[in-house]
Amino acid sequence: MKKVVLTGLALCLISCSDKVLDTQQSDSGSNNDFTLTLTISDDIVYLNSSIKITAVVERRVDGTSITENMMMDAVGGKIDGQNFTSVSSSSNSPATITVSMDNEAGSKFEALAFFLPSYSYSTTKKEYSNYMQKGQVSASFDNINVTLPVNMVEPR
Numbered sequence: 001m002k003k004v005v006l007t008g009l010a011l012c013l014i015s016c017s018d019k020v021l022d023t024q025q026s027d028s029g030s031n032n033d034f035t036l037t038l039t040i041s042d043d044i045v046y047l048n049s050s051i052k053i054t055a056v057v058e059r060r061v062d063g064t065s066i067t068e069n070m071m072m073d074a075v076g077g078k079i080d081g082q083n084f085t086s087v088s089s090s091s092n093s094p095a096t097i098t099v100s101m102d103n104e105a106g107s108k109f110e111a112l113a114f115f116l117p118s119y120s121y122s123t124t125k126k127e128y129s130n131y132m133q134k135g136q137v138s139a140s141f142d143n144i145n146v147t148l149p150v151n152m153v154e155p156r
Contacts, residue, residue: 023042023043023044024039024040024041024042024043025039025040025043025148025149026038026039026040026148027146027147027148028146029144029145029146030060030144031142031143031144032060032061033059033060033061033063033142034057034058034059034060034141034142034144035057035058035060035144036055036056036057036070036139036140036141036142036144036146037055037056037058037146038053038054038055038137038138038139038146038147038148039053039054039055039056040052040053040115040137040148040150041053043148043149043150043151044150044151044152044153045077045115045117045150045151045152045153046117046152046153046154046155047117047119047121047128047131047152047153047154047155048121048155049117049155050080050114050115050116050117051114051115051150052112052113052114053072053079053112053113053114053115053137054110054111054112054113055070055072055097055110055111055113055139055141055146056108056109056110056111057070057099057101057108057109057110057141058106058107058108059101059102059103059104059105059106059107059108060105061105062103062104062105063103064103066099066100066101068099068141068142069096069097069098069099069141070096070097070099070109070111070139070140070141071094071095071096071097071138071139071140071141072094072095072097072111072113072137072138072139073094073095073137073138073140074115074135074136074137074138074150075132075135075136075137076117076118076131076132076134076135076136076150076152077115077116077117077118077135077150077152078115078116078118079094079095079113079114079115079116079137080113080114080115080116081095081097081111081112081113082112082113082114095113097111099141111139115135115137115150117131117135117152118130118131118132119131119152128154131152132152133151133152133153134149134150134151134152135149135150135151135152136148136149136150137150
């Protein structure tokens with residue numbers, strides 16, 4: 001009986017300390033006027049899948065209206081924009097996003113996109129080829145550049 005209680009207690013203590021594996025990554029850069037934050041939902045992506053990318057521009061000081069564009073690009077894959085239409089998943093050009101926000105400090109603009117890995121797949125050999133194991137996603141705005149690495153793996 002003591003062994004059962006001790007085993008149960010040990011399992012409870014072990015399971016209580018478990019943490020969910022969170023592979024989301026984020027990085028920021030700033031200048032006097034703006035902060036640019038790039039976030040990816042996962043630093044690992046299966047070749048036949050995608051990961052979510054968000055880029056947030058935040059105004060740090062009160063200012064006049066802006067007509068700046070934000071650029072999003074990727075190495076080893078494509079950017080598929082969700083709230084902008086200037087690029088398609090088959091394009092090799094960086095995504096150009098027109099940023100609009102209020103003039104007050106603290107105002108934000110958020111762009112949502114997905115990273116789609118580039119690869120070839122042979123149905124006869126059932127194997128993946130022509131892909132990078134390590135890629136990058138990046139965002140640029142008002143001379144602020146932020147980049148995050150992405151690891152690409154074959155599906156199981």
